[in-house]
Amino acid sequence: xxxxxxxxxxxxxxxxxxxxxxxxxxxxxxxxxxxxxxxxxxxxxxxxxxxxxxxxxxxxxxxxxxxxxxxxxxxxxxxxxxxxxxxxxxxxxxxxxxxxxxxxxxxxxxxxxxxxxxxxxxxxxxxxxxxxxxxxxxxxxxxxxxxxxxxxxxxxxxxxxxxxxxxxxxxxxxxxxxxxxxxxxxxxxxxxxxxxxxxxxxxxxxxxxxxxxxxxxxxxxxxxxxxxxxxxxxxxxxxxxxxxxxxxxxxxxxxxxxxxxxxxxxxxxxxxxxxxxxxxxxxxxxxxxxxxxxxxxxxxxxxxxxxxxxxxxxxxxxxxxxxxxxxxxxxxxxxxxxxxxxxxxxxxxxxxxxxxxxx
Amino acid sequence: xxxxxxxxxxxxxxxxxxxxxxxxxxxxxxxxxxxxxxxxxxxxxxxxxxxxxxxxxxxxxxxxxxxxxxxxxxxxxxxxxxxxxxxxxxxxxxxxxxxxxxxxxxxxxxxxxxxxxxxxxxxxxxxxxxxxxxxxxxxxxxxxxxxxxxxxxxxxxxxxxxxxxxxxxxxxxxxxxxxxxxxxxxxxxxxxxxxxxxxxxxxxxxxxxxxxxxxxxxxxxxxxxxxxxxxxxxxxxxxxxxxxxxxxxxxxxxxxxxxxxxxxxxxxxxxxxxxxx
Numbered sequence: 001x002x003x004x005x006x007x008x009x010x011x012x013x014x015x016x017x018x019x020x021x022x023x024x025x026x027x028x029x030x031x032x033x034x035x036x037x038x039x040x041x042x043x044x045x046x047x048x049x050x051x052x053x054x055x056x057x058x059x060x061x062x063x064x065x066x067x068x069x070x071x072x073x074x075x076x077x078x079x080x081x082x083x084x085x086x087x088x089x090x091x092x093x094x095x096x097x098x099x100x101x102x103x104x105x106x107x108x109x110x111x112x113x114x115x116x117x118x119x120x121x122x123x124x125x126x127x128x129x130x131x132x133x134x135x136x137x138x139x140x141x142x143x144x145x146x147x148x149x150x151x152x153x154x155x156x157x158x159x160x161x162x163x164x165x166x167x168x169x170x171x172x173x174x175x176x177x178x179x180x181x182x183x184x185x186x187x188x189x190x191x192x193x194x195x196x197x198x199x200x201x202x203x204x205x206x207x208x209x210x211x212x213x214x215x216x217x218x219x220x221x222x223x224x225x226x227x228x229x230x231x232x233x234x235x236x237x238x239x240x241x242x243x244x245x246x247x248x249x250x251x252x253x254x255x256x257x258x259x260x261x262x263x264x265x266x267x268x269x270x271x272x273x274x275x276x277x278x279x280x281x282x283x284x285x286x287x288x289x290x291x292x293x294x295x296x297x298x299x300x301x302x303x304x305x306x307x308x309x310x311x312x313x314x315x316x317x318x319x320x321x322x323x324x325x326x327x328x329x330x331x332x333x334x335x336x337x338x339x340x341x342x343x344x345x346x347x348x349x350x351x352x353x354x355x356x357x358x359x
Numbered sequence: 360x361x362x363x364x365x366x367x368x369x370x371x372x373x374x375x376x377x378x379x380x381x382x383x384x385x386x387x388x389x390x391x392x393x394x395x396x397x398x399x400x401x402x403x404x405x406x407x408x409x410x411x412x413x414x415x416x417x418x419x420x421x422x423x424x425x426x427x428x429x430x431x432x433x434x435x436x437x438x439x440x441x442x443x444x445x446x447x448x449x450x451x452x453x454x455x456x457x458x459x460x461x462x463x464x465x466x467x468x469x470x471x472x473x474x475x476x477x478x479x480x481x482x483x484x485x486x487x488x489x490x491x492x493x494x495x496x497x498x499x500x501x502x503x504x505x506x507x508x509x510x511x512x513x514x515x516x517x518x519x520x521x522x523x524x525x526x527x528x529x530x531x532x533x534x535x536x537x538x539x540x541x542x543x544x545x546x547x548x549x550x551x552x553x554x555x556x557x558x559x560x561x562x563x564x565x566x567x568x569x570x571x572x573x574x575x576x577x578x579x580x581x582x583x584x585x586x587x588x589x590x591x592x593x594x595x596x597x598x599x600x601x602x603x604x605x606x607x608x609x610x611x612x613x614x615x616x617x618x619x620x621x622x623x624x625x626x627x628x629x630x631x632x633x634x635x636x
Contacts, residue, residue, distance in 0.1 A: 074544030086535035090557040099553075100543035210402055
């Protein structure tokens with residue numbers, strides 16, 4: 001199988017500005033990889049370097065073991081789908097899809113036949129003769145996808161593919177992207193700033209910040225065990241507490257924070273010391289009226305806001321020493337013992353809700 | 360009420376466009392002697408025009424000037440616009456270079472034409488240089504007061520009318536579309552051929568309308584740069600006017616207007632200009 005992408009200390013500078021600061025990453029053939037991060041984190045530059053639309057300042061880009069870093073885009077086994085689709089406005093859908101085949105010298109018959117196949121793949125056969133301006137956003141995206149797939153690339157690069165769609169279509173299209181990827185069994189590299197999008201489609205989520213990779217792991221691992229405070233904050237659903245670490249009874253550790261003592265399992269086994277931070281899963285926290293406790297994994301707070309989300313209820317608490325403290329309660333649990341905003345409460349959780357952050 | 364709002368424009372157009380053209384149309388049917396205009400309705404002016412072989416040779420020569428000017432202004436205009444739109448990165452430089460392109464327009468057409476005389480003349484810059492370097496023995500006569508000089512002056516005068524609309528078309532092209540062409544394996548030339556050029560068609564058409572209307576109706580440039588040796592429709596028309604043959608000149612004008620309108624309609628048929636406006 002083809003489509004293994006390997007970045008070796010890949011870097012991109014724009015003059016004195018560093019966009020990508022030497023990243024290492026391996027994407028297995030046939031994986032769906034999402035590059036996730038806030039704008040300006042270097043995810044788009046990384047994608048464009050893989051595509052060949054941006055020169056590589058230093059480092060290596062290997063696809064299936066070949067160094068393709070200096071090849072023009074068309075000679076790499078990649079194809080790109082652009083953010084606003086970038087369909088050729090003067091060509092109909094069929095000729096848009098057939099364009100790259102035309103550039104490769106395929107005759108009209110052959111390229112139209114192949115373009116029709118690709119349009120069928122994205123269920124756009126009925127629109128072959130339409131001009132791009134006559135299509136809706138979702139339809140344009142399908143045509144752009146068919147166009148990118150026309151040359152049978154082994155790596156498909158998608159630059160914010162869903163950002164121009166409305167929320168409803170976005171959810172539908174991401175499902176279709178995922179299905180298409182597993183049907184074609186090729187590597188997808190998808191750039192997005194939406195953690196929800198990344199988590200729902202990717203095999204491998206690469207969280208980037210400031211030109212670095214913060215964490216590259218399967219979605220569940222990124223959510224359950226974020227490596228860094230940045231990842232925990234960006235993914236959401238975590239509360240970060242900072243303090244001084246002390247060894248606890250094996251295999252636990254204790255973190256002394258302003259709000260109280262936090263105890264968690266030391267997954268590293270390294271016996272961490274000094275200043276540290278932990279992430280506490282918002283959906284694993286219980287909230288109840290204040291009562292006596294030993295002060296471990298238990299913090300007092302005051303309800304600031306309440307949001308009803310249907311299946312869940314989201315609470316924001318004022319907790320001493322934490323910039324933000326949110327709790328996600330199941331709807332039934334909340335309504336069994338509801339609170340008002342302004343109520344004094346106590347939040348508590350088990351050791352397995354706590355994850356020690358590396359940074 | 361909506362009619363009242365379009366009244367000023369309607370009046371302006373009626374007084375300054377429809378009425379004068381109508382008047383020319385009316386006069387073209389008048390009769391005339393050497394001293395008199397005789398209000399009448401006769402076809403003589405048109406008949407004489409169409410029966411004269413001179414008319415056809417003059418139209419041929421005017422169309423030749425138009426075609427040559429169109430070819431060169433389009434080539435130069437496209438190249439300059441392409442450079443400005445795709446190679447100049449910052450808006451500030453684009454505007455600066457654009458303004459530099461307009462500098463010749465700060466002087467009048469006549470001065471810009473006269474400026475060629477010391478360059479192209481028998482003892483002009485080019486001839487002196489050619490003689491001095493020993494490339495030729497005698498001054499080159501074809502440089503000035505020739506069809507060459509006429510086309511050269513036209514190209515110099517009107518290229519900007521091509522640059523502006525093509526530049527405008529190019530600036531509307533999404534840069535990602537160019538990248539998509541590159542991604543699909545089109546090199547720079549094929550990107551121009553298959554993507555930039557088709558998307559610039561409306562701009563080229565608008566520029567062509569300028570060139571066609573300006574060159575077809577020009578008489579000063581042809582007169583000055585050919586030294587009176589070449590003719591154009593407007594030169595012939597002006598000669599008739601000078602001889603006080605107003606009805607004949609008017610008939611000339613009506614036919615020229617018809618020809619130019621046909622050419623413009625033809626251009627609009629080929630290219631959908633409307634989406635550019």
